[in-house]
Amino acid sequence: MQIKDIAEILPLVELKCGQKGKIASVHTKNHEALKKLMAMGILPGIKINLIQKFPSYVFQLGQSQYAVDKELAECILVRIST
Amino acid sequence: MISPLSCHEEIRKIRKGTRFTIALAGNPNVGKSTIFNQLTGLGAVTANYPGKTVTLNMGTAMYKDEPIGIIDLPGTYALSAVSEDQWVARREILDRHAEVVVAIVDATNLERNLYMVLQLIDLGYPVVVACNLMDLAAKKNICINCEKLSELLGVPVVPTVGVTGEGVEDIIRVCSRVVNGEIKPDPQLPKYGKDILSHIDDLSRAITKHLKNIPYGLSARALAVLLLEEDEEFRDLVGKMENGREIMKKAEEIYREIDKTHGERSSIRMARERHGFEGFLSDNVQVIGVCRISLADRLWRLTIEPVTGLPILLFGLIGVFVIMYYVGTFLSGAFDYTWATFASPYITAAFKSLLGDGPVSRTLLWGFDAGIQAALSVGIPFVMTFYILLAFLEDTGYLNSVAFLTDSLMHKLGLHGRSIIPIIAGAGCNVPAIIGTRVLTTRKEKIIACTLIILTPCSARTAVIMGAAAFFLGWQYAVAIYVIDFMIGILVGRILAVALPGESSGLVMEMFPFRAPKLTHILKKTWYRVKEFVLIALPIIAVGSLVMGTLYETKYMWVITRPMSLIIENWLGLPAVAGICLLFGILRKELALQLLLALAIVQFGPKTQNLLSFMTKQQIFIFALVTTLYFPCLAAVTALIKELGWKTSLAIAAFTITLAVVVGGFANQFLNAVRIL
Numbered sequence: 001m002q003i004k005d006i007a008e009i010l011p012l013v014e015l016k017c018g019q020k021g022k023i024a025s026v027h028t029k030n031h032e033a034l035k036k037l038m039a040m041g042i043l044p045g046i047k048i049n050l051i052q053k054f055p056s057y058v059f060q061l062g063q064s065q066y067a068v069d070k071e072l073a074e075c076i077l078v079r080i081s082t
Numbered sequence: 083m084i085s086p087l088s089c090h091e092e093i094r095k096i097r098k099g100t101r102f103t104i105a106l107a108g109n110p111n112v113g114k115s116t117i118f119n120q121l122t123g124l125g126a127v128t129a130n131y132p133g134k135t136v137t138l139n140m141g142t143a144m145y146k147d148e149p150i151g152i153i154d155l156p157g158t159y160a161l162s163a164v165s166e167d168q169w170v171a172r173r174e175i176l177d178r179h180a181e182v183v184v185a186i187v188d189a190t191n192l193e194r195n196l197y198m199v200l201q202l203i204d205l206g207y208p209v210v211v212a213c214n215l216m217d218l219a220a221k222k223n224i225c226i227n228c229e230k231l232s233e234l235l236g237v238p239v240v241p242t243v244g245v246t247g248e249g250v251e252d253i254i255r256v257c258s259r260v261v262n263g264e265i266k267p268d269p270q271l272p273k274y275g276k277d278i279l280s281h282i283d284d285l286s287r288a289i290t291k292h293l294k295n296i297p298y299g300l301s302a303r304a305l306a307v308l309l310l311e312e313d314e315e316f317r318d319l320v321g322k323m324e325n326g327r328e329i330m331k332k333a334e335e336i337y338r339e340i341d342k343t344h345g346e347r348s349s350i351r352m353a354r355e356r357h358g359f360e361g362f363l364s365d366n367v368q369v370i371g372v373c374r375i376s377l378a379d380r381l382w383r384l385t386i387e388p389v390t391g392l393p394i395l396l397f398g399l400i401g402v403f404v405i406m407y408y409v410g411t412f413l414s415g416a417f418d419y420t421w422a423t424f425a426s427p428y429i430t431a432a433f434k435s436l437l438g439d440g441p442v443s444r445t446l447l448w449g450f451d452a453g454i455q456a457a458l459s460v461g462i463p464f465v466m467t468f469y470i471l472l473a474f475l476e477d478t479g480y481l482n483s484v485a486f487l488t489d490s491l492m493h494k495l496g497l498h499g500r501s502i503i504p505i506i507a508g509a510g511c512n513v514p515a516i517i518g519t520r521v522l523t524t525r526k527e528k529i530i531a532c533t534l535i536i537l538t539p540c541s542a543r544t545a546v547i548m549g550a551a552a553f554f555l556g557w558q559y560a561v562a563i564y565v566i567d568f569m570i571g572i573l574v575g576r577i578l579a580v581a582l583p584g585e586s587s588g589l590v591m592e593m594f595p596f597r598a599p600k601l602t603h604i605l606k607k608t609w610y611r612v613k614e615f616v617l618i619a620l621p622i623i624a625v626g627s628l629v630m631g632t633l634y635e636t637k638y639m640w641v642i643t644r645p646m647s648l649i650i651e652n653w654l655g656l657p658a659v660a661g662i663c664l665l666f667g668i669l670r671k672e673l674a675l676q677l678l679l680a681l682a683i684v685q686f687g688p689k690t691q692n693l694l695s696f697m698t699k700q701q702i703f704i705f706a707l708v709t710t711l712y713f714p715c716l717a718a719v720t721a722l723i724k725e726l727g728w729k730t731s732l733a734i735a736a737f738t739i740t741l742a743v744v745v746g747g748f749a750n751q752f753l754n755a756v757r758i759l
Binding site (some may be wrong): 063064065 | 162190191197346386387487588591592
């Protein structure tokens with residue numbers, strides 16, 4: 001069960017369009033971007049739904065949609081809901 | 083840096099003449115500027131913070147025959163000091179320039195918008211919430227109980243519809259009652275988790291014990307919250323204060339404990355707590371029904387899907403260019419004609435009757451006739467057309483889609499998607515394009531974008547390329563100039579992206595769906611921007627024309643251009659007279675060509691209607707190429723100085739001169755060698 005849990009955490013870039021989950025963690029050294037993500041509510045525990053992958057990553061979070069580039073999408077880890 | 087008005091001076095003026103002042107705060111795209119416009123009418127002013135490019139709008143509203151000051155803060159998601167706009171918004175609030183802060187929230191997105199409201203309550207500011215976009219919320223089947231929200235927050239909540247003005251006056255009425263003491267808000271401190279609340283208490287006690295004066299008149303609790311948010315400014319500030327070390331020691335202790343129990347930084351913990359409470363609030367005050375996807379939403383999706391979005395973008399860019407070119411040219415002709423028919427003859431007659439037909443009156447006519455005409459017929463038509471288009475694209479939200487689509491492409495030039503619009507606009511006129519770079523957040527981006535704009539041939543330069551190269555040599559030579567210019571642009575962009583210091587910040591943006599634009603709002607925005615342009619450009623062009631006129635009428639022009647002849651004649655292979663024309667091009671680029679023809683007539687007699695009679699084809703090509711590349715016109719330089727400051731602007735200007743001389747010279751040597759012209 002635990003092993004399966006770990007396997008279900010993926011960076012946002014590896015999700016398929018339409019896949020849903022909860023943000024597990026955000027790891028970035030880019031302090032400025034992290035602060036902006038924080039203020040927008042892109043935080044661990046929040047439900048997320050990937051909408052579009054190209055040219056950048058678009059996802060739904062509550063009532064809002066956000067776009068991040070590939071570098072940041074790699075930093076957002078998502079626990080996939082089954 | 084020239085700033086139109088210093089912020090403090092303007093704020094003092096507004097505060098002095100009004101009963102009280104309110105500040106409008108809120109997330110981007112919540113209709114804040116619409117409410118500001120509804121409140122203030124046409125009398126608003128914009129002001130800069132010294133050294134900052136973000137402007138603040140200020141104005142006054144009348145309530146019960148008394149003026150009320152209104153400050154429109156930049157739209158931000160939170161009040162930390164990350165970017166320049168946030169810095170300005172935060173500074174205004176910390177400095178307590180307003181008696182009441184009106185937090186404008188988006189009714190369709192309460193669960194994120196309340197974050198800043200909670201932050202303001204945490205800091206202990208008198209807050210009135212304006213719940214805006216109530217009409218859109220109703221359309222989306224979202225029902226909000228404003229009384230309940232007001233009860234839970236302990237502050238007044240006013241429902242508003244900014245575009246129709248519904249409830250906008252209520253904002254002022256409620257603020258006035260708060261200031262008078264008729265309403266006594268009782269802000270409910272956010273109910274965070276128990277452990278966080280006890281950390282806040284512990285830290286507050288340490289602050290009360292050790293600090294005599296808390297900066298910005300904040301409460302001990304407010305400072306404790308800021309420190310738990312790991313706010314850099316306040317950490318520095320407290321660390322430097324007497325006994326501040328003790329407080330910071332306590333704070334570090336708490337940071338470690340939060341890390342131990344939750345495995346995350348204190349700042350993230352605080353943000354999560356606040357978002358959690360915000361979620362609790364919104365769940366309690368709103369009911370969200372089923373919402374059908376609207377036509378506007380579907381259209382919007384098409385603009386951000388690359389398969390459909392890129393063709394739409396291409397079509398849009400061509401549209402902007404075509405409208406800029408045709409409408410601008412038409413208006414330019416109309417202004418020119420009007421001036422030449424109704425103003426110029428009278429001004430000329432007046433000066434001649436007063437001062438005679440001597441060099442003095444002729445010099446003055448350069449400034450007050452030709453100079454003003456230049457500003458009217460070159461600047462304003464293109465500037466105005468562009469501003470209307472820009473306001474339309476901004477207000478519909480299409481600019482946001484464009485920024486998203488082009489972002490990864492523009493990254494290669496060290497820019498963001500946002501910058502493509504000003505650069506394309508540069509093809510109409512560089513001046514509004516440069517002013518348009520204000521939307522870019524880092525200085526690095528502004529410098530790169532401005533340099534690329536300067537390299538974009540504006541309509542005046544297009545006139546020279548068409549009038550000289552295409553007309554006398556054939557269209558393929560005009561295309562060649564564009565291609566050379568384009569390649570230089572890409573190369574310069576790449577070099578600057580690598581060479582300039584500063585990380586380009588990653589893309590994080592909110593995607594805003596389309597909204598119906600409002601004509602009055604577009605026109606008002608355009609009016610303010612055109613007014614700003616006229617205030618900058620008109621005096622500079624008039625004075626510049628006076629100076630050039632003096633040099634020309636006193637024949638000093640020839641003395642000045644003599645040392646240039648080495649470059650003009652030997653290196654670029656142009657006739658000496660071209661030097662003077664290039665100098666005049668500083669006023670307006672197409673003057674370079676007009677003057678070349680005019681001076682040719684003076685020098686070689688009236689039969690010289692044709693450039694080919696005294697210039698070789700190669701010379702014409704080099705002349706058009708150099709005109710395209712060298713020094714931006716005076717109005718553009720003024721705009722540059724305003725946006726980037728003296729030093730950087732002069733550096734960019736010097737760079738373009740060098741570029742023009744080097745490229746022009748090598749093109750000349752190359753053509754000498756291959757002899758195709």
